[in-house]
Amino acid sequence: MTTTEERVLQAVPGAEAPPVERALSSPGRGGRLAAAAARSLPIVPIVGAVLAWHLLTTYDVIAWLRFDKVPGPLDVFHSLRVQFETAEFRQHVVSSLGRILSGFALASLVGVVVGIGIGRSKVVAALLRPLIEIARPIPAIALVPLAILLFPTSEQGIIFITFFAAVFPVTVATMHAMKTLPLVWMDAASTLGANRRQVLFHIVLPGAMPAIFSGLSVSMGVAWICVVSAEMISGQFGVGYWTWMSYSLLDYAGVVAGMLTIGALGFTTSWLIERLGRRVNRWLPGEAR
Numbered sequence: 001m002t003t004t005e006e007r008v009l010q011a012v013p014g015a016e017a018p019p020v021e022r023a024l025s026s027p028g029r030g031g032r033l034a035a036a037a038a039r040s041l042p043i044v045p046i047v048g049a050v051l052a053w054h055l056l057t058t059y060d061v062i063a064w065l066r067f068d069k070v071p072g073p074l075d076v077f078h079s080l081r082v083q084f085e086t087a088e089f090r091q092h093v094v095s096s097l098g099r100i101l102s103g104f105a106l107a108s109l110v111g112v113v114v115g116i117g118i119g120r121s122k123v124v125a126a127l128l129r130p131l132i133e134i135a136r137p138i139p140a141i142a143l144v145p146l147a148i149l150l151f152p153t154s155e156q157g158i159i160f161i162t163f164f165a166a167v168f169p170v171t172v173a174t175m176h177a178m179k180t181l182p183l184v185w186m187d188a189a190s191t192l193g194a195n196r197r198q199v200l201f202h203i204v205l206p207g208a209m210p211a212i213f214s215g216l217s218v219s220m221g222v223a224w225i226c227v228v229s230a231e232m233i234s235g236q237f238g239v240g241y242w243t244w245m246s247y248s249l250l251d252y253a254g255v256v257a258g259m260l261t262i263g264a265l266g267f268t269t270s271w272l273i274e275r276l277g278r279r280v281n282r283w284l285p286g287e288a289r
Contacts, residue, residue, distance in 0.1 A: 054074075057071065057072035058072060070256075071252050075253040076253050076256045076260065079253040079256075079257040080257045083254070083257060089242065091237065092237055092238055092239050093239060093261065093265070095237040096228070096239045096240065099159050099162055099227050099231075099238065100224065100227055100265075100269065102162070103158075103159045103161075103166060103223060103227065104163075104166050104223050106159075106163050107167035107170060110171075111166075111167045111168070111169070111170025111171040111173075111174060111219070112170060112174050112212060114167075114174075115170065115172070115173070115174025115178065115212075116178060116200075116204070118132075118178075119174065119175045119176075119178020132171060135164075135168075136168045136172075140164045140165035140222075140226040141161070141226055141229045143164060144161065144230055144234055147160050147161055147230075148234060154234050157234065158227060158231060158235055158238075161230045162227045165219075165223055165226035165227075166219040166226075167219075169219040170212065170215040170216055172215065173211050173212055173216075174208060174211070174212050174215060177210075177212060178208060181204060181208065182207075185203050185207060186199050186203055186204070206283070209281050210277075210284060213277035213280070213281065217270055217273050217274065217277075220270050220273055221266065221270065224265070224269070227240065228243070231244075232244040239258055239261050239265070240258075243255055243259065246258060
C-alpha cells in the first residue's frame with residue numbers, strides 16, 4: 001500500500017486493506033506464502049479447465065455435448081510442440097502478427113485522428129459521423145469479396161479487413177472521450193495563455209488517453225477475430241489459414257492447437273496494450289497503485 005492509503009486506513013476506524021493487498025504487504029514467511037498464493041490465483045481456472053478437458057475426453061463423455069471425438073490436451077500439446085518445431089508454422093505465426101500489427105497501427109492512427117476531429121469540430125462531425133454510423137454495423141468479414149476485387153493481393157485485402165474491423169472501436173472511444181473531458185480544464189489552460197495546439201497536446205490528448213486505450217483494447221480483440229476469419233476464407237498464410245487446413249485434413253488436434261495459438265497471440269498483444277496504457281496513464285490514481 002502507498003503512504004496515502006496507510007494514512008487513510010489509520011484515520012478510518014475499522015478500515016482494512018483488501019485481503020490480497022494484506023497478503024502482499026505482510027512481512028515474514030507467512031506473508032510470502034500468502035503473496036505467492038495470491039499471485040498464483042490466475043493459474044487456478046486454467047488448470048481446472050485443462051483438467052476438466054482431460055477427464056471429459058479420456059472418458060468419452062456424451063451428454064448435452066459430445067467429447068468422444070474431441071482431441072485431448074495431451075494430443076493437442078504434442079501437436080503444438082511438433083508444429084512449433086517447423087519453420088512453416090512459425091512463418092504462419094509471423095504472417096498473422098504482421099497483418100495484425102499493420103492493420104491495427106493504421107486503425108489506431110486513423111481512429112484517434114477522426115475521433116478527435118468529430119469530438120471537437122461540428123463541421124467534421126457533420127461530414128463524417130453519418131458515414132461512420134452507416135459503415136460501423138457492417139461485419140468486416142462481409143467485405144472479403146469486395147477486398148478480393150479491390151486489392152491486387154490477398155495480403156493487402158486481409159490488412160484492409162483488419163483495419164476496417166479495428167478502426168471503429170478506437171474512433172467511437174476517442175469521440176466519446178472528447179465529450180466527457182471537463183471544460184474547466186481547457187478553459188483554465190486558455191486563461192493561462194495556452195493556444196489551441198497546446199490545449200490539444202497537453203490537455204485533450206492526455207485526458208482522453210484512458211478512454212482511447214479502452215478502445216484500443218477492444219479493437220485488438222476484434223482485429224484478431226477478423227484477421228483469422230479472413231485468413232480462413234482468402235488467405236494463403238497465417239494461423240487462421242493453417243487452422244482451416246488442419247480441419248480440411250481432419251487433423252482435429254491441429255485445429256485445437258491453432259485455436260490455442262490464436263488465443264495466446266491475442267492475449268499477448270492485448271497484454272502489451274494494457275501495459276502501455278498503464279505507463280501512459282500513470283497519472284491516474286488507479287494506475288499508480
